[in-house]
Amino acid sequence: MNEGMRLVTAFLGVEHSLSGRRWTGPDAETDRQAEAMAQATALPRPLCQTLARLGVAANGAEAYLTPALRDLLPDPHSLRDMQAAAARFLRAVERRERIAIFADYDVDGGTSAALLIDWLRQMGQPAPTLYVPDRIDEGYGPNVPAMRDLAKAHDLILCVDCGTLSHDAIAAVEGADVVILDHHLGAETLPPALAVVNPNRQDESGDLAHLCAAAVVFLMLVEAGRQLRSAGRQGPDLMDLLDLVALATVADVAPLIGVNRAFVRQGLRVLAERGRPGLVALADVARMDSAPTTYHLGFLLGPRINAGGRIGKADLGARLLATNDPAEARAMAEELDRLNTERREVEAAVRAAAMEQAEARGLDAPLVWAAGEGWHPGVVGIVASRLKETTNRPAVVIGLDGDEGKGSGRSVSGIDLGAAIQRLAAEGLLIRGGGHRMAAGLTVARDRLDAAMARLSELLGRQGAGRGGPADLRLDGMLMPGAASLELAEQIEAAGPFGAGAPGPRYVFPDCQISFAKQLGESHLKLRFGDGMGASLDAIGFGAFDSPLGPALMAHGGARFHLAGRLDINIWGGRRSVQLRLEDAAPA
Numbered sequence: 067m068n069e070g071m072r073l074v075t076a077f078l079g080v081e082h083s084l085s086g087r088r089w090t091g092p093d094a095e096t097d098r099q100a101e102a103m104a105q106a107t108a109l110p111r112p113l114c115q116t117l118a119r120l121g122v123a124a125n126g127a128e129a130y131l132t133p134a135l136r137d138l139l140p141d142p143h144s145l146r147d148m149q150a151a152a153a154r155f156l157r158a159v160e161r162r163e164r165i166a167i168f169a170d171y172d173v174d175g176g177t178s179a180a181l182l183i184d185w186l187r188q189m190g191q192p193a194p195t196l197y198v199p200d201r202i203d204e205g206y207g208p209n210v211p212a213m214r215d216l217a218k219a220h221d222l223i224l225c226v227d228c229g230t231l232s233h234d235a236i237a238a239v240e241g242a243d244v245v246i247l248d249h250h251l252g253a254e255t256l257p258p259a260l261a262v263v264n265p266n267r268q269d270e271s272g273d274l275a276h277l278c279a280a281a282v283v284f285l286m287l288v289e290a291g292r293q294l295r296s297a298g299r300q301g302p303d304l305m306d307l308l309d310l311v312a313l314a315t316v317a318d319v320a321p322l323i324g325v326n327r328a329f330v331r332q333g334l335r336v337l338a339e340r341g342r343p344g345l346v347a348l349a350d351v352a353r354m355d356s357a358p359t360t361y362h363l364g365f366l367l368g369p370r371i372n373a374g375g376r377i378g379k380a381d382l383g384a385r386l387l388a389t390n391d392p393a394e395a396r397a398m399a400e401e402l403d404r405l406n407t408e409r410r411e412v413e414a415a416v417r418a419a420a421m422e423q424a425e426a427r428g429l430d431a432p433l434v435w436a437a438g439e440g441w442h443p444g445v446v447g448i449v450a451s452r453l454k455e456t457t458n459r460p461a462v463v464i465g466l467d468g469d470e471g472k473g474s475g476r477s478v479s480g481i482d483l484g485a486a487i488q489r490l491a492a493e494g495l496l497i498r499g500g501g502h503r504m505a506a507g508l509t510v511a512r513d514r515l516d517a518a519m520a521r522l523s524e525l526l527g528r529q530g531a532g533r534g535g536p537a538d539l540r541l542d543g544m545l546m547p548g549a550a551s552l553e554l555a556e557q558i559e560a561a562g563p564f565g566a567g568a569p570g571p572r573y574v575f576p577d578c579q580i581s582f583a584k585q586l587g588e589s590h591l592k593l594r595f596g597d598g599m600g601a602s603l604d605a606i607g608f609g610a611f612d613s614p615l616g617p618a619l620m621a622h623g624g625a626r627f628h629l630a631g632r633l634d635i636n637i638w639g640g641r642r643s644v645q646l647r648l649e650d651a652a653p654a
Contacts, residue, residue, distance in 0.1 A: 171375030321567020376444030
């Protein structure tokens with residue numbers, strides 16, 4: 067724990083909860099702002115605590131609760147090369163040129179490709195060629211053989227969610243124009259493309275650095291629509307495409323701030339209309355039985371779309387999102403669901419081995435890392451994420467094959483992993499590497515692995531990584547069971563969507579007594595608790611028995627506990643009720 071955090075009094079005095087975490091509450095200034103907002107707006111105090119913590123002023127609360135895309139959408143012209151990119155795209159459309167889309171193999175790449183394919187289909191254009199590289203055989207981003215082959219048969223190549231660092235591959239293109247629509251961190255020089263639209267170019271302001279690639283593609287289509295209208299023509303309705311932008315924003319863990327929040331809110335509404343065959347089929351195989359939320363995007367739909375690029379056919383997710391044939395969509399969704407099950411099994415084996423190795427190496431350094439022979443490249447990123455969550459440190463996991471290793475890294479808030487990886491590549495310790503603040507990929511020579519990881523740990527340590535222990539549990543305040551109404555839960559939900567960059571509110575119910583406890587399946591816990599004054603509330607603790615939390619509460623013996631978690635709207639048999647999604651507890 068860093069020295070600054072030691073000066074903050076633990077919330078309710080909880081220095082070490084049942085899950086080993088220290089509880090922290092709102093600071094005095096946030097409390098003051100919440101109280102002032104509650105008085106000025108008549109909004110519930112718990113909602114005002116959340117809004118104040120998110121930096122919302124009292125006079126901006128109403129606008130924040132009802133964000134309008136038209137008010138938050140940035141001017142596409144604010145991004146360099148945007149006008150040139152849209153103009154070249156429209157020229158290809160008007161002349162019915164041959165268009166190829168080179169897309170990354172993850173959700174952001176697949177949705178970016180699907181946006182373009184859908185738009186072109188609505189314009190009556192020939193179907194573009196979709197090219198998604200194989201993760202194992204080709205790796206991330208454009209490569210020289212693929213780009214040369216595409217250039218022979220196409221007039222325009224659109225690289226989406228990739229290309230900013232692909233200097234050699236772009237330079238190898240002859241006879242075709244290349245437009246890059248990306249968001250990964252750029253180097254000091256750009257590849258020789260006709261246009262490179264990327265809010266994370268070195269010469270950009272950084273104001274739109276939070277956009278994912280699908281959002282960049284959407285802005286290009288906004289600009290294309292503007293240019294069409296100037297010429298007296300009409301383009302497709304872009305609002306119907308926001309389900310794809312929302313999915314990419316959440317799955318790529320882009321911060322839900324500014325226009326991203328509006329993208330996701332509106333995109334969830336579009337998704338609920340079930341108009342896209344691919345997402346309808348995927349929702350059905352994932353057994354989504356309620357209105358879509360960010361949870362569904364990030365934990366049900368996203369992983370299934372990614373499964374194709376991880377351990378199956380690289381283009382399967384993009385083709386699912388782009389198809390307008392329900393039967394074809396159903397078949398592809400079932401295949402992705404099967405691949406996702408297989409992916410989980412592979413991931414579990416790699417995760418166990420990686421954690422054992424990382425623990426043996428020590429979990430106190432600025433970087434937690436592991437490398438193993440034959441670890442599947444398609445799951446190392448997920449395992450890195452799990453290591454990061456467990457240790458509250460940046461994590462890198464690498465699969466070794468022959469003389470090289472390919473890996474992925476995930477970072478924690480405030481630590482720019484992508485910049486550190488890019489510096490390692492510039493120093494020659496990596497064969498290649500790049501990414502953004504929270505996630506990065508790399509290829510390293512086996513004989514330079516230890517040196518590269520030592521240097522990466524040093525660079526991350528300079529940024530402050532590794533100074534804390536297990537992540538503190540941040541709480542927005544206290545609630546009593548009687549105040550946790552369905553109306554309050556719905557009002558808090560209106561302050562969302564919540565996710566990266568805008569974490570959802572978490573409350574503690576103090577000094578409560580458990581009246582019912584039951585284990586569900588192998589790892590879940592169902593509770594009912596009250597405050598002793600007649601009010602009670604149901605709670606569900608997913609995975610509670612994977613930690614000391616479940617066994618301790620199951621054997622409560624009448625003891626009283628502080629119970630912490632998030633308010634959740636439970637839908638069962640058509641009835642809506644409020645419950646606590648339990649995350650932690652401490653003896654009262």
